[in-house]
Amino acid sequence: MTKVELFSKDLQKISGVFKALGHPARLAILQYLAETRVCISGDISNEIPLSRTTVSQHLNELKEVNLIQGEIEGVKKNYCLNAKEISRIKDMLDSFLIKIECIDNQNCQ
Amino acid sequence: MTKVELFSKDLQKISGVFKALGHPARLAILQYLAETRVCISGDISNEIPLSRTTVSQHLNELKEVNLIQGEIEGVKKNYCLNAKEISRIKDMLDSFLIKIECIDNQNCQ
């Protein structure tokens, strides 16, 4: 029933990233990871008003689009932002928005 | 069951926009509207490989976050991009991403 495949790989990719950013819990997680550069993993569930398993699920979705990374350290797993990829993603989203903005305004490029 | 309200209005707002952009059909609609500045409404359903009603639903979601506008002209309804709002939205998304990027890199501001 899902007709997502009917659209270009490009649009699928871009919308996938937007989708990952489309939940306040995931934005809160990103903000928290940015603040505590230390990237402690379990503490995220304490910070976010959701159960540990739910947070884990959100973390996976963020990882799927490469916004974050996880690194095992003994029994713990330290999550942190993927700064390089975030920058790339920001450029990607920007260029999409700029493109429709520009075509519409006809005053760029 | 939805716990979206537990997060700040700010995060709710930003994630709402990301969410609206989180489907390839809606991105395709935005691109089409950008190309055909003429903003014909029914033609969108011809361009997009989805039924008229489904497209209409996607249009409503885009309208809800002010990415597009609709203007009735007789029996037709001309949709078009809300350029001013798109620009504002781009700034909003940018500033969110830049913020987490910067905190993370500690090399800006």
Add this chain to the structure above:
DNA sequence: ATAATATGTCGTATATTTACGTCATTAATT
């Protein structure tokens, strides 16, 4: 007045997301 055209509304089936508890696993600690 009637027909044709363009949209919107409603109901609904299916798919996906959200949210959580329970159980399994793995690594330190005692």
Add this chain to the structure above:
DNA sequence: AATTAATGACGTAAATATACGACATATTAT
């Protein structure tokens, strides 16, 4: 070796999103 702590994996209920057909409404054209 047994316990504790930190995660991941799995199953599942409830909420949302996706997709569409059928019907309703409104504005032109005939």
